[in-house]
Amino acid sequence: MRKYLFLLLIVPAIAFGYTYSVSPEDVGMDAGQGYDIPRIAGGVYTNEVGDPHLPWLPLRVAVPAGMAAAEVEVVSLETQELPGYYTVFPTQQSRPISMPGEFVENFSPVYASDDPYPGRPMVATGGGNIAGYGVADMVFCPFIYHPVSGRLEVITEITFNLELETLSYEIHTPAVVTPATSEINTQRVKSLVINPESVYTPAEVVPPKVIGTGFGANYNEPDEGSTAEWLLITREEFAEAFQPLVEWKLKKGLSTALVTVEYIIENYDGRDQAEKIRNFIIYAYENWSTTYVVLGGDCNYVRERRGFAVGFGSPDDYMIPCDLYYSDLDGDWNADGDDLWGEWPTDEVDFYADVYVSRFPVNTVEEIEAMVSKTLVYEKSIPADFPLNTVFFAGKLDDIPTWGGDGKDQVATHLPPDFPYVTYYERDMTYGAADIIAEFEAGHSAVVNQLHHSSYDIIGAGDGFISTADAMGMTNGDYIGWFYAQGCMCGGFDRARCAGEGMVLAPNGGSVAVMFNSRYGLYMPGDPKSGESNVLDEQFFAGMFDEELTSLGAAQAYSKDYFVPMAKQNPYIRWVMYVQNILGPCETQGWCNIPENLVVTHPTSWSGGEFKVTVNSESRGPLNNAKVCLYKDSDVYLVGYTRASGEVIFYPDVDEAGELSVTVSFQDTWPYEGVCQVEAGSDAEVAEFTGSPTDEGVLLSWTLTDTGDLVGVNLYRGEARLNSLDLPGESGRFLDRAPDETNDYYLELVHPDGAKLRVGPVTVTVPEGVGRLTLFEPYPSPATDRVSIEVNTPADGSVLLAVYDLSGRRVATLADGDYSAGRHTFTWDCADAAAGVYLCRLSTAERVLTKRLVLAR
Template sequence: MRRVTYLLTIILLIALPGFAFRLQHYGNQFSFYTRLGFHKIRAPDFFLRGIPGHPELPVKYLHYIIPPNMKADSISITIKQMSQIWGSYYLYPAQPDVPLCSIPPWVPPDSIIYNSDSLYPNKFVEIVNCGIFDGARLVTIAVYPLQYRPRSRRVFLVSNITFEFRLSPDNIPRRAQIRGINAQRTYDAILSAVVENDEEIPLYYQSPTLVPDAPPPQPLTPATYTIITNDAISGMMEAFQPFADWLTDKGIPAVVYPLSLALNFPGEDDAEKLRNFIIDAYTNYGTVWVLLGGDGFFLPAPPGLPSYIVPFRKGWARDDCDQDTFTPPSDLYFSDMNGKWDYDGDRRYGEPTHDRVDIYPEVFVGRILTRNPAETQNWVEKILDYERYGSSDLSLFRQTTWIYDSLRSNLYPWPQTRARFPNYFTHYNFDAVGANIAVRALNCGTGLYQIYCHGSSTVIATRGRPEWWKVHSFWDEYRNEQHDGLNWLDNFWRYYVVYSIGCYNAAYDDFRFGNNPGDNIITDTTIADAFTDSYAGKGAVAFLGNTRYGYYDASRYLHDMFCQLLFASTGSPQAGVYSLGAAEGWSKAYYNGSYVRHSHNLFGSPENEPWINKPGTLIVEHPTYIPVGQTVQFTVRVSTENGPLPSVRVCLHKNDVLPHEIYEIGWTDESGQVTFEVFASTEGVLKVTCFRPRAVQEQVVPNYDQYLPSQTICRVGIDVGGEQAEKSELPKELSLTLHSSISASNNLKLSYGIPKDSRIKLVLYDRLGRLLTILKDEKTKAGNYTDVFNLNRLSYGIYWLVLKSSNETRTKKLVIVR
């Protein structure tokens, strides 16, 4: 095998009277290797594409920002420089990209093309998409770094190009009118990460009017994070509320919004009404994240209700093609605030050429496929444990697992996709293994799972034809290499994120589950359901997968771009797209094809930043008491074992007597501290939540540091002095407070309040409710107490602290990490 390496440099000049600047783009190395008697190109940072039978050549997609009142009509090249690459190359013919359920046909070289010596493809850059992102007008171009003369078998390197965008006037695009100051960081980070000419962002992008981040002053008002669920199902909104409370506490104002009100907006059907509500929430209320809380289809429908919990929209992957397989449910519809999804008025939404889909998502959408409060609680409890406490073994976040089938299905991860992961990751590979082995692998709880297998709504085929070894969403028969079920998972408190390219794994909208024996099962539990919400205390917190087909190349390219965005860590202070929703949404903007854009969706929280490293522990210091009725300077200091920690988001929230009486957000400075001016008018508890997003870590070298969030409390009381003060500070009820629910050391500090003289008992149980030890059992006078207990004999895990006094009991969860 001959291996030749080259370095590509492309200089891009965009010139127009009054609008000219020079950019430089550095490509990656190219190499050639032989396959089936042809020379195939290896280009890790490019996508290999081509018309079937034509030479397969690399292409790269780049985004540029242009003036918002202009549109790019065309592109013209004024200068190009090429040099021949030494050698003779019979380039591999591009093959059709087909669904995973199909056997790819072999397409031989097109004799007309391969017998010609005309330059191929004889295009160097071209516009492939124009659209709007948060009021910024973007243009996506395709760059072709190599050219080919087939008959003489010569390959040319395009060393530099000078080109011009031809622009013409256009209307100013719609943009959001208002947004929280901290919420704006998300959009600034994304633009900085994806736009090539990022130095021009201040010239051509205007942010909305920025206001302090705060929960809505009125009930039933959208917020920065809006959870939409069906209020007609009793208990559904209440089940999502703990998650909304946690988001608000950590500095992302969140609400649970009733679907019935969202559907009051105009529209041809409920899906359009819901989209119009989201557009209004984005435009006028600063909504950034949307979680659609409910399944898309279930039987039987309750009397008088439609057969869905939250509406969905099918996207047409082909013009005028109404086949079910080419109309996948697509939540891109709810992310795109500017596209015209039914431009031609034929009720076929998102057609590739007949409609005007805008591929740049402005709102980041996830969906949870719950049917009832119990399933909602399953997911909420998992995501809260995952975000607040990580895992029972934090080192698992430095590990990733690949489950694929190269033996029977020719499905395997690309080497460049593996290379996107930080180099400290340990990769575990399970290729064409039995179903029971795959379930064991899923039980290990590594931080990220990638599944490259055939599938259906209820099946992951770990080995394809003729064996068809299957992991089912539910399996209650004998477990072996042929069959096993996700209901048998046992990864309690070792939750993870799953990325799948398999077909139909998230087809939540129908009951047609494939053509193989055992696939046509009438059930609501898709693979996406089974991982995220069907079963309590097991599985994943998020599943990214297809509502219809996955494709051999397009799906792997989408995953590759997702990993590039998620793991980016160099360059500007906001160098990456670190949340699941933003990485999933923007990965689709780098691919010029409609099917996987529609089919691949996120089933989880779009705001979640997945754990990709063993997180450290924050050390937080602040006052533990402040008086009522006085303005005080409240300083929070955050550090680690290595010293002060800057860029930590600190949120103060008092919400126990008056709604959001205190709500302040600030960021620690270089000394690791931030000071607030606060005033409390009522007694109670002030929560202090510290969280450090990856997107604010300023570095010019790779840095994947992550930290478990911290939530501590400050008591708010009446300070009147002397004996009266002592009497007034007696607790009114039994209380138990952990200074931190995570103990990384051997000592646990806790506070408790006793309203009257009584005998108290403080007991420690394991996660299954078994008594471990009695920490205290004695008569105690009324008052407030603080104690420290040594926990060096306890291993990592979840425990329960129970304080008992007379007929009252208080319980707190304790998480120990080592």
């Protein structure tokens, strides 16, 4: 597997300046047990037991991959005092939901002082790698409490310097990513960091590529060179049963791979089966743009990893079945080599998901068929009268009392308006399992959310429970949705048929996916809103509905991402990150609005040339960024996205006549599936089409055969036509004097009937300085006093060359004006600049190029 090495390892410390603001309108105050509980949206309570119960915000800064926050220096604070006198709730011991506790008025010595608490409002907590994107982590408390005087201040603005260091463990980054992979990972990281303009990964963006074998991109052939955005790992005996799901994912525009556990065990190293599987996933992620991974089997077929966070109960209780192990691909997860995996800090766990992972906990072909069928129904043919009805149910967690309904109310604030929801809370009423089952039977199960005492084979519901048998017997048919539960152990897939498995294996209903706990869920006695499991639950809903990370796997990753800055300090947060898994599909997108139809037009017969697809919705007209996939056996596999006009144009290269499938998908619409009959075109063929860089540009040449009926030949770089005059038919040459760094060239054959067939691409990478705008690597780098930066301009024109720090602030302007074509060298006297990473940016009217520069002291 590829190891990522960092030039930055030689830089001891790097400092940057940032500002973060809080509006007083964003804060609130609750009461609990006669005390005040300060609130802020997204706050996480991670104080020591007995200390004032103040919320902290996890903050992240986008940094180069492999870097982490070593120290925070607070430069300035602006505060606003809240009117009144406050006695802040004393932090309670987090507890398993199945082990109710009492409220303890245990005040730490902090309460006897009027010194500001916390002593440091911001603390650096390291960092991590998110699929090749670097983030530095810190936690920030926006409140300052003076216990004796009862004063409470809000920090409305904090300015700070961040000192970086390198991560202590190996990280893995993808060499290539498809546009879809790049989009979802960039969206996820930008939603997390305070400087989204600096989000960056060096991975090369490539179109999805499929080598058809009957099982999608690959079947036990990982060196074929395809992409595989969606990866299924299963046993040989199950491969055939999964084929309808693999083929659908492929057809809708996800390059796929099906690889067996048997193959992985034979071909990959590891201390046990789980590590071999993880090492294979690392390979696929680095080389195939793998984004979604489905573990196709119960843990006796695809082994689980047990993670350790903190010692609750017996060893069987605290050895947590944890599929995050297959999702977070950085670090070793057992660097100290003992019997406990996932310990912090000795086991080098990064905690950030690099791929999105779920499990089909199946043991038989019949169970596979049930889960595959439900996944296809949910994605393709959810009923037209499918209601977005949502059910929240919760219980009494202890005798204080701590009401689960209070926590659910917090989660429900993230539901969109189209989701009518009904609540069953013991706080408000008496109810039982029959009420919840009746809601399922009525089809009111688009989203189900639970907080109550549970166990392996039961889901607590009021004064009763939903058993595994009840779940397996659900008859809500195609009216299925997803189910998130905080209850203890009901997602323990390592046991014989837990209740969560019953929900997803139910052949006649249940849920398409569940997000359940494999061991204890955690809560805070006296304050259900701040329990670790409740905050994780809330952030799943925030990811799905607020951040529009609508695939189940991405929403789950976002919820765990949110906790990472605290996870390396708080074992209870690590616990809830480990314990929560997805049983069901991970790439599947949740319905967030009432479904509607797509209106799609495309050719029904085609013999070559342009293939235009137009996509509209019934209510919104032309759709921007709808995904369109053209697929014909092993012959054609093209994926594109519509523009604002609702149009996307392809130029398929087809070897023979046959049926071409056209599949269109867009969030909250039923996918469109159509066909086009490919007919035989002209006899003309391209015998040779090549391109090579020269000192003057890229020289292209071609040779054609059987050209008698051709009426024209054109040459394209991407979508730009290069020739203004007709080109020779049988053979010819053309010099592209203004190529880009990487160029895709196409030869277009124009037939008598007007059809145009494009052949290609021929991809040519042009060396720096050859006929194109070039920003060369700064020299030296790392630099100390002076650095030289050379540029090449292919034509006369205006040029701006400037240096920026990672906060986006311009620190030097090296060129700003008109320059002649050719090479130019500029020098920056950087002796007075702070050590760190900088961006050198070259801008012209046509393009912007960027290089990284390191200053060391």
